[in-house]
Amino acid sequence: MRAVIFANGELQQPERLRALLRSDDYLISADGGLRHLRALDLRPQLLIGDLDSVSQPDVEWLAGGATEIRKFPAEKDFTDLELALRAARERGTESILLAAALGGRLDQTLANIALLRLPELSGMDVSLDDGLTEVRLITANLTIHGHTGDIVSLIPQASVVKGVRTHALQYPLNAETLSPGETRGISNVMLSAQAAVEIESGELLCVHLRRNNQ
Numbered sequence: 001m002r003a004v005i006f007a008n009g010e011l012q013q014p015e016r017l018r019a020l021l022r023s024d025d026y027l028i029s030a031d032g033g034l035r036h037l038r039a040l041d042l043r044p045q046l047l048i049g050d051l052d053s054v055s056q057p058d059v060e061w062l063a064g065g066a067t068e069i070r071k072f073p074a075e076k077d078f079t080d081l082e083l084a085l086r087a088a089r090e091r092g093t094e095s096i097l098l099a100a101a102l103g104g105r106l107d108q109t110l111a112n113i114a115l116l117r118l119p120e121l122s123g124m125d126v127s128l129d130d131g132l133t134e135v136r137l138i139t140a141n142l143t144i145h146g147h148t149g150d151i152v153s154l155i156p157q158a159s160v161v162k163g164v165r166t167h168a169l170q171y172p173l174n175a176e177t178l179s180p181g182e183t184r185g186i187s188n189v190m191l192s193a194q195a196a197v198e199i200e201s202g203e204l205l206c207v208h209l210r211r212n213n214q
Helices: 014-018 031-039 056-063 080-090 106-117
Strands: 002-006 026-030 046-049 068-071 095-099 125-129 133-138 141-145 151-156 161-167 176-178 194-198 204-209
Touching: 002 031, 002 080, 026 031, 026 080, 031 046, 031 056, 031 080, 046 080, 080 095, 080 106, 106 125, 106 133, 133 141, 141 204, 151 161, 151 194
Parallel strands: 002 026, 002 095, 026 046, 046 068, 095 125
Antiparallel strands: 125 133, 133 204, 141 194, 151 204, 161 176, 161 194
């Protein structure tokens, strides 16, 4: 089972995100992410957060269904999205998609991306995706599914990344090293519908930008 968590960021193309959803996904609303679920006419199985971005009509809309509501104090140690991630992990979920976690406030976007490095998520398949942009953390290898012409950027995290190898990207890397602050891994291009990246050590942030016409 996969958990799909809706954050309160931007969702520029909701229908493209809808196309990524599965019928058996466990849907979680991280507080104000409920607005995106309502726009897609979807009810979450769980609403979690301090609920400062959820209106009373929203709560009443959920009352007729089977949504579990977990309300936390406004003064808490974690963001609503991190609370949602921890809740998904507690369920034993091995795959998590974070929707609408990009765009909007820059500090929130950076914090959301940083959540990919949570120790609790180690070994899990976790991605941020708004239907147009997909963000993943690479610690060993990753297969990227998209279309010819999609943009792929590889950004080193925290330390030097060694043994970087790419497959089916226009500008290949062959057992090379990428260091934080360098831009060599930015704006590569997929040569087919599937590309791959392997690393020997370190962490790479992979940003996959889908073509607008796909």
